[in-house]
Amino acid sequence: MSKDDRSVLSWLAFVAALAALCVAILGLNNDSSSGGSAEGGGGGGALPTINVTMKDFSFEPANIEIPTGGAILHLMNGGAAVHNFQVAELGIKSIDIAAGVSYDLTIPATPAGTYRVVCPQPGHEGAGMVGSLVVSDTASSGGESAGGETTGGGTEMEMTAQSNADMDARMLAAAQLYPAKTLGTNGSMAEYTMSADGYKEFVVEAKIVDWEVEPGKIVKAWTYNGEVPAPEIHVTSGDLVRIIFKNALPQSTSLHFHGIRVPNVMDGVDPYTEAPTTPGGEHIYEFEAKGPSVGIYHSHHNAQEQIPNGMFGAFTIDEMPVPQKLIDKGYPEKPTKTMNMVLNDAGVIGLSLNGKSFPATEPYTIRVGETIMVHYMNEGLLVHPMHLHQPMGWVVAKDGVPLDEPMPTDTILVAPGERYTVLYMGTDPGVWAWHCHILTHAETADGMRYMVTALIVER
Numbered sequence: 473m474s475k476d477d478r479s480v481l482s483w484l485a486f487v488a489a490l491a492a493l494c495v496a497i498l499g500l501n502n503d504s505s506s507g508g509s510a511e512g513g514g515g516g517g518a519l520p521t522i523n524v525t526m527k528d529f530s531f532e533p534a535n536i537e538i539p540t541g542g543a544i545l546h547l548m549n550g551g552a553a554v555h556n557f558q559v560a561e562l563g564i565k566s567i568d569i570a571a572g573v574s575y576d577l578t579i580p581a582t583p584a585g586t587y588r589v590v591c592p593q594p595g596h597e598g599a600g601m602v603g604s605l606v607v608s609d610t611a612s613s614g615g616e617s618a619g620g621e622t623t624g625g626g627t628e629m630e631m632t633a634q635s636n637a638d639m640d641a642r643m644l645a646a647a648q649l650y651p652a653k654t655l656g657t658n659g660s661m662a663e664y665t666m667s668a669d670g671y672k673e674f675v676v677e678a679k680i681v682d683w684e685v686e687p688g689k690i691v692k693a694w695t696y697n698g699e700v701p702a703p704e705i706h707v708t709s710g711d712l713v714r715i716i717f718k719n720a721l722p723q724s725t726s727l728h729f730h731g732i733r734v735p736n737v738m739d740g741v742d743p744y745t746e747a748p749t750t751p752g753g754e755h756i757y758e759f760e761a762k763g764p765s766v767g768i769y770h771s772h773h774n775a776q777e778q779i780p781n782g783m784f785g786a787f788t789i790d791e792m793p794v795p796q797k798l799i800d801k802g803y804p805e806k807p808t809k810t811m812n813m814v815l816n817d818a819g820v821i822g823l824s825l826n827g828k829s830f831p832a833t834e835p836y837t838i839r840v841g842e843t844i845m846v847h848y849m850n851e852g853l854l855v856h857p858m859h860l861h862q863p864m865g866w867v868v869a870k871d872g873v874p875l876d877e878p879m880p881t882d883t884i885l886v887a888p889g890e891r892y893t894v895l896y897m898g899t900d901p902g903v904w905a906w907h908c909h910i911l912t913h914a915e916t917a918d919g920m921r922y923m924v925t926a927l928i929v930e931r
């Protein structure tokens with residue numbers, strides 16, 4: 473057993489403590505949302521109608537109680553996005569319900585039990601749009617209100633010692649998978665060839681590949697060169713850069729260099745600065761690198777779908793300097809390691825760090841006294857407050873511009889499109905949790921998930 477293995481195992485004690493906290497939080501949430509309101513039905517054997525509001529991104533109530541004889545769910549979309557109501561176990565799925573529209577979904581007679589409800593729209597389940605359909609003999613069936621009290625067995629409010637032990641066991645099982653091996657590797661550096669006319673030439677091909685986000689969740693990811701995030705393009709100021717861009721997608725696209733200084737005609741904004749690159753087509757981008765920069769290359773065509781599906785990669789020019797003020801505090805002049813942490817929350821990939829969801833995320837290791845420089849890059853649709861339990865970090869650059877005055881941080885809010893560069897120095901040995909602090913982006917009742925990884929600090 474390696475030192476790393478032991479460290480990860482010792483983390484399990486921490487996992488158990490977090491599990492207990494999670495139970496407490498869940499209890500509170502259920503308390504405020506339990507009990508669906510029932511209306512209509514008219515008696516005489518007609519099915520009761522239960523109102524369910526769909527929001528961005530939740531169901532209200534989250535626990536929908538219906539009798540075994542069936543019910544009509546009056547689904548009202550009170551959000552801004554299209555939503556859908558699915559109970560996969562029962563083979564039930566509503567139509568796509570547009571914002572502001574309601575739809576009556578009939579649930580036929582169903583055996584008593586608790587069934588998982590999700591919105592199957594890309595990214596919505598990951599964003600927390602899940603609930604339970606609680607079918608019981610004791611749920612009201614004649615048009616009476618289901619009331620605010622839990623009447624059926626098996627809801628999370630009625631947590632018995634057995635169900636609590638079951639939850640702990642599920643959390644432990646999930647935690648023990650970390651770090652799980654999955655299909656599809658990332659984190660490579662893009663290779664180039666030198667052209668006869670002095671350019672560093674990179675070939676970037678947009679294509680769809682099978683990508684395992686977490687164990688067993690294999691999606692059709694939209695990628696550059698088959699990786700999520702795409703291979704990092706790293707060049708030096710003064711380099712002449714040529715990107716030979718090929719489109720193997722079934723859809724047009726274009727390539728934008730976010731946070732990189734390029735001539736307007738190389739900005740990749742079709743149909744303004746260029747025509748879209750159609751399926752099977754090719755486009756050449758050329759410019760001189762002017763850094764330092766911490767940027768991203770990503771789609772600028774149907775981007776709200778193409779980017780979250782995986783079409784993003786780091787584009788960096790030169791290195792971000794360590795501020796003199798930190799060197800004065802004893803930080804090394806160069807970081808021991810530099811890495812990117814690209815955040816995502818939508819599309820086929822969903823809530824993820826570097827294209828992977830816990831327990832498939834990658835742990836990072838440094839020693840006490842060593843430093844790791846992290847470029848956080850948000851390519852999703854939501855903000856993410858990224859929190860490292862220890863060590864304390866220093867923000868040294870914002871959107872690729874070095875800061876004169878570094879700012880301390882243990883939680884940094886990264887909005888879509890933003891890049892923050894944070895320097896951490898190993899202080900106390902241990903396996904330190906590292907996660908988004910929007911808790912539904914990091915945990916479920918089955919344990920830690922999604923935007924969670926760890927920094928291992930070795931002696």
Ligand SMILES: [Cu+2]
Pocket residue numbers: 855856857908909910913923
């Ligand atoms: Cu988040």
